[in-house]
Amino acid sequence: MAAFQRLFATTLYSARLKPARNQVLEATCLALAAEDKAGQRWAKAHGYGGYTSYASLDDLTRRASIFAELERDIAGHVKRFARDAQFDLARKNASPRKLVLDSLWVNVMSQGAVHAPHLHPHSVVSGTYYVTVPGKAGAIRFEDPRLAMLMAAPPKKPHARLENRSFVSIAPRPGLLLLWESWLRHGVEAHQARAPRISVSFNYA
DSSP: OOOOOOOSOOOEEEEEOOGGGHHHHHHHHHHHHHHOHHHHHHHHHTTOSEEEOTTTOSOHHHHOHHHHHHHHHHHHHHHHHHHHHTOOOOBTTBOOOOOOEEEEEEEEEOTTOOEEEEOOTTOSEEEEEEEEOOTTOOOEEEEOTTGGGOTTOOOOOTTOOGGGOSEEEEOOOTTEEEEEETTSOEEEOOOOOSSOEEEEEEEEO
């Protein structure tokens, strides 16, 4: 009798949050993009097509209640993700460890912008929440973490199952929340729309 077993799964979690608050989130993100001079300078110096608060503001959940509200929603999904991943957070003679928000930042991508493939070191769970997604918005693309070891493997069929593909692209949409383990390489394909693509990204450690 023959059997298949799928080993070493890589999980991508998706959920739909309340898109009703996206109008307020969009206005808040665009206000930050206009006012945060340090973030503007960092984005320009690092070839970031648009604006990000990644290196300039570390207090968004205290700065604006809309980010605190968003984080409270995200936290429940992170707990669910951690349970499914079966993380062992127990400690001998101490309270169990908890995954806590380590950083949260705004991304406002301009037309033509891309984000090169990268990972998030020193974190456990990373993710993105999509606020504003115009037509032709750049998709987020995830890489098979085994790429360097595939060597002589033939290419995959165009319509291969997701778990057999080397790259998987996910089209963003307003209200979509994505979570993944922070070691998973990902990037954003070229944003082709004139209107900005706005998202809020975060790490849990």
